[in-house]
Amino acid sequence: MESITIELARQTDIPYMLELWQDTPGVGLGPGDDEISLTAFMQRNPTTCLVLKYQDSIIGTVLGGFDGRRGYIYHLVVHKDFRRQGYGKKLLQEAVKQLKALKADKIHLFVLKTNPEVEGFYEKQGWIKRKDIEIFSFNAKDKGEEE
Ligand SMILES: CC(C)(COP(=O)(O)OP(=O)(O)OC[C@H]1O[C@@H](n2cnc3c(N)ncnc32)[C@H](O)[C@@H]1OP(=O)(O)O)[C@@H](O)C(=O)NCCC(=O)NCCS
Structure with missing residues (x-):
């Protein structure tokens, strides 16, 4: 479709991004997914x-983050009515291009174990599923507030 564009996300987009994520199984929402944090x-x-x-509606998203050492991809989503038309690939490619421009030579992303359907997509884009790493997480906010 011609009028579909990839644009930089703006602050005013956030409520619509959240709406899309809330409507999309497979997207893990947590701390960080509110207006202030985003x-x-x-x-x-x-x-x-x-x-x-598409026509002023947000039908897809990707968040790229760079911490100075590694790049991260979060919330790659294409609305279900627009899937399998190459937009997920384009969004991912553009986010990777911008992360590479910042010198993020290695980029990671997380896939929920409840969302194995998406693995084939990433593998097709050349991403490698790591078998040598386990993720550990620490809820720094909760712990800090106890002090
Ligand atoms: C993952 C997602 C973004 C893919 O978007 P999409 O626009 O449908 O993907 P594309 O059309 O760009 O697909 C690119 C290629 O991957 C393939 N592909 C797409 N989804 C696939 C899947 N689930 N499994 C295997 N291959 C897949 C396409 O057939 C296409 O192949 P081709 O290049 O040979 O034609 C979309 O399915 C989605 O939003 N899923 C729900 C949210 C989600 O789980 N996000 C990931 C969080 S980690």
Whole structure:
């Protein structure tokens, strides 16, 4: 479709991005997925957070983040009515291009174990499923507030 564009995400897009994620099984929402945190994330990563737009509606997203050492991809989503038309690939490629421009030579992403359907997509794009790493997480906010 001609009028579908990839654009930099703006703060005013956030409520619509959240709506899309809430409607999409496979997207793990957690701390960081609220207006304040997402605004901060987008300010820190002004070139790597993208939306896919069709007639002013947000039909896709990807958040790229760079911590100075590694790049990360979060919330790659294409609305179900627009899948399998190459947009997921384009969003991912653009986010990777922008992360590479920041010198993020290695990029990671997380896939929920409840969402194995997506693995084939990433493998097709050349991503490698790691078998040598386990993820450990620490809820720093909760612990810090106890002190
Ligand atoms: C993953 C997702 C973004 C893919 O978007 P999409 O626009 O449908 O993907 P594309 O059309 O760009 O697909 C690119 C290629 O991958 C293939 N592909 C797409 N989804 C696939 C899947 N689930 N399994 C295997 N291959 C897949 C396509 O056939 C296409 O192959 P081709 O290049 O040989 O033609 C989309 O399925 C989605 O939003 N899923 C729900 C949200 C989600 O789980 N996100 C990931 C969170 S980690």
